[in-house]
Amino acid sequence: MRRDSRFMVFLYAGMALVPLFLFLYLVAVIAYAPAEGLMLGLAAAWMIIFGTFGSVEIYKHGRLPAEQMPLIPGQTMAKDLESERGKRPKGAEQVTVKIKRFNPDTKKFDEESYDVYEDRLATVLDTLLKIKSQHDNTLSMRYSCRMGICGSCGMVANGKPVLACETNLLSELDENKSITVEPMQGHPLLKDLVTDFDSFFEKHESVEPHLYRNDKAEQYSAEKAYRQTRKQVNEFLPYSYCIMCGLCMDACPVVNSNTEFVGPQALSQVYRYYKDSRDQGSKRRLLDADNLHGAWGCEFSGSCSKACPKGVDPASAIQLLKASIMADFGEQL
Numbered sequence: 001m002r003r004d005s006r007f008m009v010f011l012y013a014g015m016a017l018v019p020l021f022l023f024l025y026l027v028a029v030i031a032y033a034p035a036e037g038l039m040l041g042l043a044a045a046w047m048i049i050f051g052t053f054g055s056v057e058i059y060k061h062g063r064l065p066a067e068q069m070p071l072i073p074g075q076t077m078a079k080d081l082e083s084e085r086g087k088r089p090k091g092a093e094q095v096t097v098k099i100k101r102f103n104p105d106t107k108k109f110d111e112e113s114y115d116v117y118e119d120r121l122a123t124v125l126d127t128l129l130k131i132k133s134q135h136d137n138t139l140s141m142r143y144s145c146r147m148g149i150c151g152s153c154g155m156v157a158n159g160k161p162v163l164a165c166e167t168n169l170l171s172e173l174d175e176n177k178s179i180t181v182e183p184m185q186g187h188p189l190l191k192d193l194v195t196d197f198d199s200f201f202e203k204h205e206s207v208e209p210h211l212y213r214n215d216k217a218e219q220y221s222a223e224k225a226y227r228q229t230r231k232q233v234n235e236f237l238p239y240s241y242c243i244m245c246g247l248c249m250d251a252c253p254v255v256n257s258n259t260e261f262v263g264p265q266a267l268s269q270v271y272r273y274y275k276d277s278r279d280q281g282s283k284r285r286l287l288d289a290d291n292l293h294g295a296w297g298c299e300f301s302g303s304c305s306k307a308c309p310k311g312v313d314p315a316s317a318i319q320l321l322k323a324s325i326m327a328d329f330g331e332q333l
């Protein structure tokens with residue numbers, strides 16, 4: 001039975017119970033409302049058919065295959081899975097995955113090493129999930145969408161900040177066919193590969209990443225749309241692709257040495273709203289960014305733009321912001 005059929009088995013098993021309740025309800029309804037009773041009867045028949053299929057599936061397989069059985073903490077590995085673990089699937093390569101995990105007792109990072117077989121389609125996140133399910137279920141990582149949208153799976157692979165779900169495992173291997181995965185250093189560590197984003201979101205929030213309008217009442221009960229030309233949209237569009245993954249902050253040498261620096265993510269958002277023709281707070285935004293913890297804190301290493309998986313280019317946004325501050329300052333002289 002394949003992995004995707006696991007969901008169906010649970011679905012069928014759940015459905016098998018429904019007809020019993022429906023039948024009892026049906027008997028009660030038929031006595032008072034025959035038309036509704038007939039419709040419910042059809043629904044019950046439909047569910048009985050699915051329920052039967054589900055029961056047959058479970059009967060045929062006895063139980064879920066070992067690799068689909070969830071492990072709970074302290075539970076030992078199912079015997080079938082132990083034997084599955086060493087097998088090499090067709091077309092897969094053997095890879096050594098080293099994971100750096102913080103040990104609170106020694107206050108140091110321990111490196112744990114796992115040998116796994118992976119094919120050319122596996123991402124770093126796929127492999128970590130495999131390690132979690134087959135080797136060590138205490139391993140923690142954060143992820144959600146698995147498709148480069150939510151920004152929650154940021155980590156460092158072979159020294160490079162990456163989104164684990166968007167990074168192909170085999171293409172990141174070093175010459176020894178191994179990969180070292182560790183948590184991002186630019187954010188406080190919570191556990192294993194999970195970091196704390198509180199201060200990151202605070203910095204994002206501090207630049208007020210929303211439209212300013214002078215007329216607040218109009219903003220909340222607008223009678224017409226704020227129309228923009230394609231040219232006006234293109235001015236800020238590239239900077240609006242930020243998914244708040246925090247990789248630019250991890251890559252930035254200034255963020256890592258000065259915790260007050262608001263950082264490339266927030267500053268790219270300042271520029272994004274500054275360039276938005278609907279925004280009426282440009283002066284205020286420039287004033288807020290005109291200090292050493294803002295735009296002038298940037299030393300233009302460019303590593304933020306290199307790390308960004310969405311092509312936001314925060315480094316250029318910050319330089320353009322500096323140029324706008326200077327131009328604005330020039331106007332005032």
Ligand code: SF4
Pocket residue numbers: 241242243244245246247248249264265268304307308309310311312313314
């Ligand atoms: S600018 Fe790029 S790297 Fe930085 S948080 Fe946004 S998407 Fe992530």
Ligand code: FES
Pocket residue numbers: 142143144145146147148149150151152153154163164165166
């Ligand atoms: S899991 Fe959502 S971006 Fe990787």
